[in-house]
Amino acid sequence: MMPEQTSNTPLLAADGTPLRQSLSRSLRRQKLRALFLIAPLLVFVMLTFVVPIGNMLFRSVQNDIVSNIMPHTVAALENWQAETEPLPDETAYKAAFFDLFAAAKAKEHTKLGARLNYEQTGISSAFRKSGRAIMKPGKELAKTFQKIDPAWGKAETFIALFDASFDANFDANFDASGKKTNTSLNQSQLARLNQLKGEQYIVPETKGIAADAARALPMTAREFSYWTLFTELEKNKSITEGKVWEALYVALADDLQNPQNAAAIASLSGPIASLVKTSAREISQQPRIDYTKIMGGVNKGWSERIIWETIKLHSSVYTGGYFLNAVDMRKTLDGPAIQPESKQILLNLFQRTVKMSLIITISCILLGYPIAWLLANLPVRTSNILMILVLLPFWTSLLVRTSAWKVMLQQQGVINEVLVWLGIVATDNRLEIINNQIGTITAMTHILLPFMILPMYSVMQTIPPSYVRAAKSLGATNWTAFWRVYFPQSIPGIGAGSILVFILAIGYYITPEIVGGTDGVFISNRIAYHISRSLNWGLAAALGAILLAVVLVLYWAYDKIVGIDNVKLG
Amino acid sequence: MMAATTPISRKPLSFVLPIMGAVGLLVGLLIGTSNGISGMGALIGVVIFTAICVIAIRAPLNEKGVRWFITAAFFLAGWGLNNIALGLLGGFIGAFTGWFIFWLYEGRYRAKLLPYLTPAQVFWHYSFRVICGAIFIFLISPIIVVMPLSFNAQDFFTFTEKMLALDPAGYSLKHYADFLGIRDDSNGEWIRSFWNSLIIAPLATLISVSLGTLAAIGLSQSHVPAKRIIMAILISPMIVPLIISATGMFFFYATMGNFMELQLGLNKDLVGYIKVILAHAVLGIPFVIITVTATLVGFDRSLTQAAASMGAGPVTTFFKVQMPLIFPGVISGGLFAFITSFDEVVVVMFIGSASQKTLPWQMFLGLREQISPTILAVATILVALSIALLTTLELLRRRSERLRGMSPA
Numbered sequence A: 001m002m003p004e005q006t007s008n009t010p011l012l013a014a015d016g017t018p019l020r021q022s023l024s025r026s027l028r029r030q031k032l033r034a035l036f037l038i039a040p041l042l043v044f045v046m047l048t049f050v051v052p053i054g055n056m057l058f059r060s061v062q063n064d065i066v067s068n069i070m071p072h073t074v075a076a077l078e079n080w081q082a083e084t085e086p087l088p089d090e091t092a093y094k095a096a097f098f099d100l101f102a103a104a105k106a107k108e109h110t111k112l113g114a115r116l117n118y119e120q121t122g123i124s125s126a127f128r129k130s131g132r133a134i135m136k137p138g139k140e141l142a143k144t145f146q147k148i149d150p151a152w153g154k155a156e157t158f159i160a161l162f163d164a165s166f167d168a169n170f171d172a173n174f175d176a177s178g179k180k181t182n183t184s185l186n187q188s189q190l191a192r193l194n195q196l197k198g199e200q201y202i203v204p205e206t207k208g209i210a211a212d213a214a215r216a217l218p219m220t221a222r223e224f225s226y227w228t229l230f231t232e233l234e235k236n237k238s239i240t241e242g243k244v245w246e247a248l249y250v251a252l253a254d255d256l257q258n259p260q261n262a263a264a265i266a267s268l269s270g271p272i273a274s275l276v277k278t279s280a281r282e283i284s285q286q287p288r289i290d291y292t293k294i295m296g297g298v299n300k301g302w303s304e305r306i307i308w309e310t311i312k313l314h315s316s317v318y319t320g321g322y323f324l325n326a327v328d329m330r331k332t333l334d335g336p337a338i339q340p341e342s343k344q345i346l347l348n349l350f351q352r353t354v355k356m357s358l359i360i361t362i363s364c365i366l367l368g369y370p371i372a373w374l375l376a377n378l379p380v381r382t383s384n385i386l387m388i389l390v391l392l393p394f395w396t397s398l399l400v401r402t403s404a405w406k407v408m409l410q411q412q413g414v415i416n417e418v419l420v421w422l423g424i425v426a427t428d429n430r431l432e433i434i435n436n437q438i439g440t441i442t443a444m445t446h447i448l449l450p451f452m453i454l455p456m457y458s459v460m461q462t463i464p465p466s467y468v469r470a471a472k473s474l475g476a477t478n479w480t481a482f483w484r485v486y487f488p489q490s491i492p493g494i495g496a497g498s499i500l501v502f503i504l505a506i507g508y509y510i511t512p513e514i515v516g517g518t519d520g521v522f523i524s525n526r527i528a529y530h531i532s533r534s535l536n537w538g539l540a541a542a543l544g545a546i547l548l549a550v551v552l553v554l555y556w557a558y559d560k561i562v563g564i565d566n567v568k569l570g
Numbered sequence B: 001m002m003a004a005t006t007p008i009s010r011k012p013l014s015f016v017l018p019i020m021g022a023v024g025l026l027v028g029l030l031i032g033t034s035n036g037i038s039g040m041g042a043l044i045g046v047v048i049f050t051a052i053c054v055i056a057i058r059a060p061l062n063e064k065g066v067r068w069f070i071t072a073a074f075f076l077a078g079w080g081l082n083n084i085a086l087g088l089l090g091g092f093i094g095a096f097t098g099w100f101i102f103w104l105y106e107g108r109y110r111a112k113l114l115p116y117l118t119p120a121q122v123f124w125h126y127s128f129r130v131i132c133g134a135i136f137i138f139l140i141s142p143i144i145v146v147m148p149l150s151f152n153a154q155d156f157f158t159f160t161e162k163m164l165a166l167d168p169a170g171y172s173l174k175h176y177a178d179f180l181g182i183r184d185d186s187n188g189e190w191i192r193s194f195w196n197s198l199i200i201a202p203l204a205t206l207i208s209v210s211l212g213t214l215a216a217i218g219l220s221q222s223h224v225p226a227k228r229i230i231m232a233i234l235i236s237p238m239i240v241p242l243i244i245s246a247t248g249m250f251f252f253y254a255t256m257g258n259f260m261e262l263q264l265g266l267n268k269d270l271v272g273y274i275k276v277i278l279a280h281a282v283l284g285i286p287f288v289i290i291t292v293t294a295t296l297v298g299f300d301r302s303l304t305q306a307a308a309s310m311g312a313g314p315v316t317t318f319f320k321v322q323m324p325l326i327f328p329g330v331i332s333g334g335l336f337a338f339i340t341s342f343d344e345v346v347v348v349m350f351i352g353s354a355s356q357k358t359l360p361w362q363m364f365l366g367l368r369e370q371i372s373p374t375i376l377a378v379a380t381i382l383v384a385l386s387i388a389l390l391t392t393l394e395l396l397r398r399r400s401e402r403l404r405g406m407s408p409a
Helices: A002-008 A019-059 A065-069 A071-077 A090-105 A109-117 A123-133 A136-148 A155-162 A183-197 A211-216 A218-234 A246-257 A259-266 A273-283 A291-298 A305-313 A321-326 A346-377 A380-395 A398-409 A414-421 A437-461 A465-473 A478-506 A510-515 A523-532 A537-561 B013-034 B038-058 B063-081 B084-105 B119-149 B174-180 B189-219 B227-239 B242-262 B268-297 B301-309 B314-342 B346-351 B359-368 B374-406
Strands: A208-210 A329-332 A335-338
Touching: A019 A537, A019 B189, A019 B227, A019 B242, A019 B268, A065 A071, A065 A109, A065 A183, A071 A090, A071 A305, A090 A109, A090 A123, A090 A183, A090 A218, A090 A246, A090 A291, A109 A123, A109 A305, A123 A291, A123 A305, A136 A246, A136 A273, A136 A291, A155 A208, A155 A211, A155 A218, A183 A208, A183 A218, A208 A211, A208 A218, A211 A218, A211 A259, A218 A246, A246 A259, A246 A273, A259 A273, A321 A329, A321 A537, A346 A380, A346 A437, A346 A478, A346 A523, A346 B119, A380 A437, A380 B119, A380 B374, A398 A414, A398 A437, A398 A510, A398 B119, A398 B359, A398 B374, A437 A478, A437 A510, A437 B119, A465 A478, A478 A537, A510 A523, A510 B359, A523 A537, A523 B242, A523 B346, A537 B227, A537 B242, B013 B038, B013 B084, B038 B063, B038 B084, B063 B084, B119 B374, B174 B189, B174 B374, B189 B227, B189 B268, B189 B314, B189 B359, B189 B374, B227 B268, B242 B268, B242 B346, B268 B314, B268 B346, B301 B314, B314 B374, B346 B359, B359 B374
Parallel strands: none
Antiparallel strands: A329 A335
């Protein structure tokens, strides 16, 4: 009876709580304490390492620059059937004119040109030239308008026409005089400015554009709103301080000539209404605004299909284009295609990186195996002394070893001098062993050799010599005993060392840069080139992502074979 | 290998002579080729070496006398031919030749080998040693060669005639003076970058060691949730190729630097140092984690329990019991972190500005752009530094073993 009762009641800890509960509480406390100790470092590494790398990887697909700088054009081009129509229609040209004008004023057009130049060489100069020429059509129209009435030359005229002075206490949709205002226009132009400059500007929701003027002159109102926001927020100036934006005249002429606006213009009232109506009559005598012609005049590139095709192709906010470029392909209207032969270098470079890393790994195995064997089989005293010869290079600065190899391998370097002195090579026929693949392979084998020897050594140390002796006593020859008994046991060391050396080799930058010349460089050097010289950061990020993927797969394999916990240093 | 157990016996001349002849052939061929008479040189070499061999063995002198005689003869021959340097080389070759003749003749090469080895196995044994020697030379020679070159009186990267002749005029300390910035034409860039390295590396090490040790202690507890993932994240700075880390940090730290300059109003140089120090601290963390966790694997948990049972608080236990035992691991992790920062060039080039130029950066520029022999002086100093580091590590390892030996298993 008694034993049954005790088995039904739960075991109790000293303080009276059930043992199970008490144990799990103490386990939880242990876990929390461990996490508490790890947390500072984990947060630090996440913040300063993992997030930056994630951010970089994100850049390899990020492509919002086109839609940020030319938002209207991108929208207009969506309707362009590039397969059938040779050129986009007037709306695209119109959108491009105003987009490019705003971009030129914000000095952003060259960035877009540089971005598209990665895809289509030559576009950069078209954008650069357009940035200057885009002011001209507006300037000419400004003269026409000022001939009609000099008042058009003043910013105040436009302010009186559009700027519904507002009162924050008043209803947002009506201005102080009870005129209806259009606040959404201001907000949409604010978004356009923020997108273009990558800023976070804010203006009060109550600020608006006179609604009747916005209905009569929609394009002008839009550009006026943008002009005001840009000048006030970006330049910290008032629009009355400078000249009226040239694009406004183009928009105004377009609006005044547009028959759809005629009714709204006629119903316009207020101080500027008569000026607008007279100007409308005068301007309608002029030839109709033709954006296709205007853009063709700005730069002849805009009359050609290629520039539009490039914009349309690369207008999406996220793109796989950089990854395609990274493997020598490119986006076309018919889907991914192979790059022209002159631009095919990256796949080659990947291949070379892998090939040379393999050669380096194999050389390290061949040179490292005898040394590791010797160190593991000599008496401890001797092997400790010889170990210094392995550890000293390991601990010596990478730059020192690289400079040492530069000294050794140069045309006038130590190796060549010795060979010439020995008469093995003629003085005018010195060996070319630097600034090519031989240089990279020699120097990197030397630099990475300790990383091969050390893991091999630690594995070989654990192989009992009695196995080989037993094999020999059973009649195995030296070779058989080595190949069938010793070597299989040393394979984990070879595997660990090889993966380590390969991982390190494939991402090397410094040594190939210094002793590799042009045909001994790795993919890392190309990444550095795109980061610091060509500024094609998207492509650099894509190349980096591919390299990182390869390294992570190898690292995973290393973890499976050796285990991260078993990594030993020194 | 087994201890020396094999009885040795004298070998006949028919064994020693052909080998010495072959050595003579090789030496003669080398010297002959450098003078443009390969065939003749080889012949002379064979004759001289076999003659020396016969004389040495049949001479009425004892072994020591003969070896001294050969050494002196080679030394004088070298000196007479050219200069004292060649004389020294000759003396070295002579000493080796004398030793080699008797090593073969007396059968000493057999002494330390197992008695049952066949001649082929003996030959392989020594060939293997020669191969290993060659690999060791490959490992160490670039580092050795740099040292004498750093004392070159000329701005060359190779040995001059005067240096080879051991002429004191061929040597000078001018590259060291340039490094220290005390030569007339030196611009002080080297010593400035050296100071930069000495500012950045210790601070980065401090961060990685303090955070890393704490985390390693946390990781070594018995119940850590998601241990593998945490470990992978903490080790990742060592795994990710530097160029990728540098690229990622380039974008991130540019934004962070702008924030600190514009929003916090910090000095531009200070921000630069903070960026580089933080980046280097991250790169050093895996080394601290690995070495400290390795030390903690052998840590006897009952020691902390004993301390706790005697009334010590967790902080006292940590500093009085745990810390002294894992101290060697912490220090060697710190040394790794230090050397990582001290030797790092890719990241600092990407995120630092000219005022944070470190020594490796200056060396990189020196190697890629204006090649200056001062690099060799710097290299020599750095090699000396790494020898000091290596010694420290070895002492620490011994201390750690001693401490572990004392603690109950």
